[in-house]
Amino acid sequence: MVMGRPRSFCTDKALDEAMEVFWRHGYDGATLAMLTKAMGIKPPSLYAAFGSKEGLLKAALDRYAERRAEHMRYVLAGATARDVAERFLSSIAESHTDPANPPGCLLVQGGLACGAGSENIPFELASRRAQTETELRERFVRAKRDGDLAEDGDPAALARFLSTVASGMGVLASSGADREALREVARVSLGAFPPSHGVADEPG
Secondary structure, three states, rough: OOOOOOOOOOOHHHHHHHHHHHHHHHHHOOHHHHHHHOOOOHHHHHHHHHHOOOHHHHHHHHHHHHHHHHHHHHOOOOOOOHHHHHHHHHHHHHHHHOOOOOOOOOHHHOOOOOOOOOOHHHHHHHHHHHHHHHHHHHHHHHHHHOOOOOOOOHHHHHHHHHHHHHHHHHHHOOOOOHHHHHHHHHHHEEEEEOOOOOOOOOOO
């Protein structure tokens, strides 16, 4: 039996490099030449490992999701719905302006200006953003059950609101807005989450 040639590159490192190219240039703007140069591989190796450019994007998004998983555990561990919202928006202001990464959010930047042949990409990115919205909604459902949200509080609407604000913050960051500008958006948005009277404030 003839064995296939083993991969001669580190998949995780290659995906990190591809992720940055998609993040900076979007799906359509990220050419095969850019991707293979950043990953340090030849086109046949890319296709053998990921099947297609779209397959590479999905693998890079999976890698991105791994990074975000720990962050979301921190966000969802907030003691109240307002704490959750504050952690979510504050961390976005920090991460979207982190000089170690491209500005903005991969799940927004990756799908901007997709043309013919790339129609599925915005839907793929939207489905990834929806996962975060679902996690927030489920946390707010628990908050309402615990008496942390008002009777008329709508967990789904609040989660959708945060998701929409987060996307907007990503666009602002990619357009050059600084960290303080994003923090200001976060502060104003927290007005949708009045301080809870059901959970005692922690001592300062």
